[in-house]
Amino acid sequence: METLRAYDELFPWALLVLVTTITILYLKQLLVAAFKRRATSSPSLPCPRGLPLIGNLHQLGTVPHDALAALAAKHAAPVMLLRLGSVRTLVVSTADALRAVFQPNDRAMSGRPALCAATRITYGLQDIVFSPPDGGFWRTARRASLSELLSAPRVRSFREVREQEAAALVAAVTDMSRSGSPVNLSEELMATSNKILRRVAFGDGGGEEESIRASAVLEETQKLLGGFFVADYMPWLGWLDALRGLRRRLERNFHELDAFYEKVIDDHLSKRGDDDDASKSKGEDLVDVLLRLHGDPAYQSTFNSRDQIKGILTDMFIAGTDTAAATVEWTMTELVRHPDILAKAQKEVRGAVVGRDDDIVRESDLPRLKYLKQVIREAMRVHPPVPLLVPRETIEPCTVYGCEIPARTRVLVNAKAIGQDPDAWGADAARFVPERHEEIADLSDHKPWHDSFSLVPFGVGRRSCPGVHFATSVVELLLANLLFCFDWRAPHGGVVDLEQETGLTVHRKHPLVLVARRVRVQAPSDDELDGRFSAMHSVPS
Numbered sequence: 343m344e345t346l347r348a349y350d351e352l353f354p355w356a357l358l359v360l361v362t363t364i365t366i367l368y369l370k371q372l373l374v375a376a377f378k379r380r381a382t383s384s385p386s387l388p389c390p391r392g393l394p395l396i397g398n399l400h401q402l403g404t405v406p407h408d409a410l411a412a413l414a415a416k417h418a419a420p421v422m423l424l425r426l427g428s429v430r431t432l433v434v435s436t437a438d439a440l441r442a443v444f445q446p447n448d449r450a451m452s453g454r455p456a457l458c459a460a461t462r463i464t465y466g467l468q469d470i471v472f473s474p475p476d477g478g479f480w481r482t483a484r485r486a487s488l489s490e491l492l493s494a495p496r497v498r499s500f501r502e503v504r505e506q507e508a509a510a511l512v513a514a515v516t517d518m519s520r521s522g523s524p525v526n527l528s529e530e531l532m533a534t535s536n537k538i539l540r541r542v543a544f545g546d547g548g549g550e551e552e553s554i555r556a557s558a559v560l561e562e563t564q565k566l567l568g569g570f571f572v573a574d575y576m577p578w579l580g581w582l583d584a585l586r587g588l589r590r591r592l593e594r595n596f597h598e599l600d601a602f603y604e605k606v607i608d609d610h611l612s613k614r615g616d617d618d619d620a621s622k623s624k625g626e627d628l629v630d631v632l633l634r635l636h637g638d639p640a641y642q643s644t645f646n647s648r649d650q651i652k653g654i655l656t657d658m659f660i661a662g663t664d665t666a667a668a669t670v671e672w673t674m675t676e677l678v679r680h681p682d683i684l685a686k687a688q689k690e691v692r693g694a695v696v697g698r699d700d701d702i703v704r705e706s707d708l709p710r711l712k713y714l715k716q717v718i719r720e721a722m723r724v725h726p727p728v729p730l731l732v733p734r735e736t737i738e739p740c741t742v743y744g745c746e747i748p749a750r751t752r753v754l755v756n757a758k759a760i761g762q763d764p765d766a767w768g769a770d771a772a773r774f775v776p777e778r779h780e781e782i783a784d785l786s787d788h789k790p791w792h793d794s795f796s797l798v799p800f801g802v803g804r805r806s807c808p809g810v811h812f813a814t815s816v817v818e819l820l821l822a823n824l825l826f827c828f829d830w831r832a833p834h835g836g837v838v839d840l841e842q843e844t845g846l847t848v849h850r851k852h853p854l855v856l857v858a859r860r861v862r863v864q865a866p867s868d869d870e871l872d873g874r875f876s877a878m879h880s881v882p883s
C-alpha cells in the first residue's frame with residue numbers, strides 16, 4: 343500500500359515530465375524544420391513581400407517589365423523570387439545573373455508554362471513555341487524550323503515577297519506624303535509585316551477579302567495570347583475568365599483560325615496534285631514545306647497530324663508579324679527623337695544605294711549598311727519587342743546562386759532590364775548610341791545574337807528564337823527603304839513619346855504618326871562619295 347501511495351504521488355510529476363519532454367521535442371523538431379526550410383529554399387534570393395492570395399501580382403503594374411525592373415532595383419535583386427498568384431516565379435534582371443542562371447541550367451530552364459490561350463490555340467501545345475521540351479515533338483519540330491522552315495536558303499527564297507511588300511509600303515507612304523497628311527507608320531508597318539508573313543506562310547492564294555478576314559482572325563489570336571487569363575496565375579479562380587467572356591472569345595477565335603487553316607491546307611493539297619517534284623521545292627511556302635515533312639519518313643513519326651501543322655503555322659505567324667513590326671516602329675521612334683543619328687543612317691543608305699532606275703533599296707544592298715545594323719541592334723537593346731521573352735518553366739529542380747529552385751517554377755527573363763544594365767552597358771546605358779555596337783565584326787552574322795547574355799531580344803539558350811535570320815531581313819529591308827525614300831519628322835515640331843502598350847509583344851501606346859517627305863536621291867559625284875564613307879562611321883556630336 344505504501345508503495346502504491348508513493349506511485350500515486352509521483353504520477354502527476356511523471357506525467358508533467360513526459361508532457362514537457364514531448365513538447366520540447368516537438369518544438370525542437372519544429373525549429374529544426376523551420377531552420378532546414380530556410381537553409382534549403384532560398385537563403386539569399388530576395389523574395390519581395392506580397393499580399394495573401396494574389397502574392398506579388400499587384401506589383402506588376404500596367405507595364406510589367408518596367409515594374410519588375412523597378413522592384414529588382416529596389417531590392418538590389420538581379421535574381422528574385424516572386425509569387426504571382428499561386429505561381430512561384432523567378433525573375434532575372436541583369437546580364438551577369440542571366441549567365442549565372444542559364445549557363446549551368448539551360449536544360450532545366452527550357453520548359454514553358456502551359457498557359458490557357460496558348461494551349462488552346464496550339465491544339466494542346468503541338469507547336470514549337472509552347473510545346474514541352476522533353477517529348478520528342480519539340481526537338482523534331484525545332485530541327486525542322488532550323489533546317490527547313492527558317493533556314494538561310496529558305497529565308498532567301500522569300501526575297502521577292504519582301505522586296506515587293508517593301509515597295510508597296512514605299513508606294514503607300516508616298517501617296518500619303520503627296521497629300522500632305524501625316525502617316526500612321528505603326529499601322530502601315532503592321533500591315534506590311536502581316537502581309538509578308540501571310541504570303542510566306544500561306545502563299546499568294548485567296549482573294550483580298552479572304553486575306554483581310556484572315557488578318558482580323560490572326561490579330562485577335564495575337565491579342566488573346568498576350569492577354570491576362572486569371573487561370574494562368576490562380577487556377578482555382580479560373581471560372582472568372584468565363585465570367586469575363588474570355589473563354590468564349592478564345593473558343594470563337596480557335597474555331598475561326600481552324601477553319602481558315604483547314605481551307606489553306608485543302609487548297610495546298612489540291613494544288614500539289616498537279617505539280618511535279620522539281621517545281622514543288624522551288625516555290626514552296628511554309629504550308630508546302632510542312633505538308634512535305636508530313637509525308638517524309640524522317641519526320642513522319644512526330645509530324646503525324648494536321649493539328650501539328652496548324653500549331654506550327656500559328657507559331658510562324660504570331661511570332662513573326664508583331665515582333666518585326668514593333669522593331670521597326672521603335673527604331674523609327676528613336677531615330678526621329680535623334681535627328682543626328684537619323685541623318686547619319688540616311689547618309690549611309692543614300693550613299694550606298696544610288697544610280698539605279700528603281701529608286702528603292704534591294705536586299706543585295708543590305709550587307710553594305712553597317713550603321714543601319716548598329717541602329718537596329720541599339721533599338722532592340724533599348725526596346726526589345728518581347729521584353730520578358732516568352733515565359734519559361736523549370737522542368738527539373740536546379741540550383742541558382744546556391745539555392746534550390748524546384749521543378750515547375752516559372753522563369754521570367756527581363757530582356758529590357760538586361761539591356762539597360764549599367765554593369766554590362768556602362769553608365770550611359772539609358773542613352774540611344776548605335777556606335778556602341780561598332781566593335782562587332784560581322785553584323786550580318788547572326789551568331790552575336792545567340793552568344794550574348796547582355797543583349798537578348800531573341801532569347802537565350804536552346805529555346806532562343808529560330809527566326810532571327812528571317813526577322814532581321816524583314817526589319818533591315820523595311821527600315822532601309824523608309825530611310826532611303828523619305829525624310830521624317832514629328833508633326834507640328836512635336837516630340838515623339840516613348841509610352842508603351844502591354845502584351846507579349848510591346849508596341850507603342852500611341853501609334854507612331856509622322857510627316858514624311860518623299861526624296862529622290864541624286865547620284866553623287868565621285869568626290870562626294872569618297873567624303874561620305876569617311877564621315878559615315880564617326881560618332882555624332
Ligand code: HEM
Binds near residue numbers: 665669728803
Ligand atoms: C524581331 C523579330 C523577333 C523577335 C524580337 C523574336 C523574339 C523571340 C523571343 C524572345 C523568343 C523566346 C525565346 C526564349 O524563350 O528564350 C522567340 C521564340 C521563337 N520565335 Fe521569335 N522573334 C522574332 C521573329 C521571329 C520570326 C520571324 C519567326 C518565324 C517566322 C519566329 C519564330 C519563333 C519561334 C518558333 C520561337 C520558339 C522557339 C522555341 O521555343 O524553341 N520569331 N522569339
